[in-house]
Amino acid sequence: xxxxxxxxxxxxxxxxxxxxxxxxxxxxxxALYWYRQSLGQGLExxxxxxxxxAPDKSGLPSDRFSAERxxxxxxxxxxxxxxxxxxxxxxCASAWVAEQFFGPGTRLTVL
Amino acid sequence: AQTVTQSxxxxxxxxxxxxxxxxxxxxxxSDYYLFWYKQPxxxxxxxxxxxxxxxxxxxxxxxxxxxxxxxxxxxxxxxxDSQLGDAAMYFCAYRSAWSGGSNYKLTFGKGTLLTVxx
Numbered sequence: 001x002x003x004x005x006x007x008x009x010x011x012x013x014x015x016x017x018x019x020x021x022x023x024x025x026x027x028x029x030x031a032l033y034w035y036r037q038s039l040g041q042g043l044e045x046x047x048x049x050x051x052x053x054a055p056d057k058s059g060l061p062s063d064r065f066s067a068e069r070x071x072x073x074x075x076x077x078x079x080x081x082x083x084x085x086x087x088x089x090x091x092c093a094s095a096w097v098a099e100q101f102f103g104p105g106t107r108l109t110v111l
Numbered sequence: 112a113q114t115v116t117q118s119x120x121x122x123x124x125x126x127x128x129x130x131x132x133x134x135x136x137x138x139x140x141s142d143y144y145l146f147w148y149k150q151p152x153x154x155x156x157x158x159x160x161x162x163x164x165x166x167x168x169x170x171x172x173x174x175x176x177x178x179x180x181x182x183x184x185x186x187x188x189x190x191x192d193s194q195l196g197d198a199a200m201y202f203c204a205y206r207s208a209w210s211g212g213s214n215y216k217l218t219f220g221k222g223t224l225l226t227v228x229x
Contacts, residue, residue, distance in 0.1 A: 033216065043202065043219035050215075059216070089154060093217075098144050098163075098206065100217060102156035 002026070004103035006092050012109045013082055021077040021106045025094030032075050033100060034067060038088035046090075049075065082110045113138045113205050117220035124193045125228050131178075132188045132223050134203030142208035145179065145186045146217070151199040159201070162186065164208070190225075198227045 005024045013019050025032050034046040045059040049069040060066070064083075069075040079086055087110045093100040114137045124130035136145070147159040162170045162179050169177050174191045190197055203220040 031215065035217070042221050043217075045216040045218075048216060056216075091154075091156065093156075095215075099146075099158055099161060101158070102148075105154045107154075 004092055004094050004101055006090075006103035006106050008106060009104065010107045010109070012111065014111050015084060016081055018078065018080045019082055019108060021079075021090050021108070023075045023077070023092030023094075023103060025073060025075070025092070026096075026101055027073075029094035029096050029101075030072070031095040031100075032069055033093045033095070034075070034077050035091045035093065036061075036088045037091055037105070043091075046077070079108075082108075084110050086110050113140075113143075113207070113218045115203050115205050115218050115220040117203055117223050119223045120221070121224045121226070123226040123228060124190070126193055126195060128193055129189060129191045130193055130225065132190075132201050132203075132225070134186045134188070134220055136184050136186065136203070136205050138184070138205065138207075140207055140209065144206045144208060145177075146204040146206070147175070147177070147186075147188045148202045148204060148219075149197075149199045150202060150222075156202070160188065193227050195227050195229060198225055200224050 007022045030051045032049040036044045047067045048056040064080045067077045089105040089107050091105045093102045116135045143164045145162045149157045149159050160172045160175050176189045178187045200222045202222045204217040
């Protein structure tokens with residue numbers, strides 16, 4: 001079946017602009033995660049959605065970051081007023097039980 | 112908080128040979144999962160192997176096997192008969208087995224870049 005998909009694959013933006021990153025999880029997976037992968041910090045957890053429960057936002061680095069998940073499926077990660085330190089690869093993963101299956105990521109470059 | 116340490120930033124192996132990647136972790140929990148993920152240049156994180164902490168038997172998936180030492184908090188990955196397609200960044204990851212909130216998040220090591228020489 002289809003895996004996790006993310007769009008866009010690459011995004012270049014100017015400092016101060018807002019960006020939206022999209023994740024389509026594997027059908028039927030109730031859990032969805034966002035991670036950030038950067039050279040300096042490695043792989044960091046950002047946010048976790050489980051079914052209809054309130055998301056766990058404990059990993060979001062600032063209030064410029066937000067995410068939503070509509071209908072228990074597609075998720076959008078929004079970064080407002082982007083900064084150069086936001087440049088990274090943003091990975092989405094979905095899960096049914098223990099294993100998390102990752103998408104190919106979105107490489108965000110903030111100029 | 113849990114931590115995962117991969118002490119080998121880079122490793123290389125000759126094609127058809129065996130290589131072992133090291134991983135140690137720190138946790139106060141007794142029940143958890145450990146994973147090895149592979150990330151080739153395409154960026155796609157691919158699950159290689161999984162180990163449940165309550166299982167004493169080491170997990171094996173074809174040419175990939177682990178040496179899980181719970182008391183020592185060590186979780187190494189052995190790749191046998193290395194192939195050119197095994198070249199990638201390998202990440203060791205920890206996940207709590209306890210339910211609730213960000214317990215389900217993965218905590219990753221910094222990764223080991225594996226080069227396979229023909």
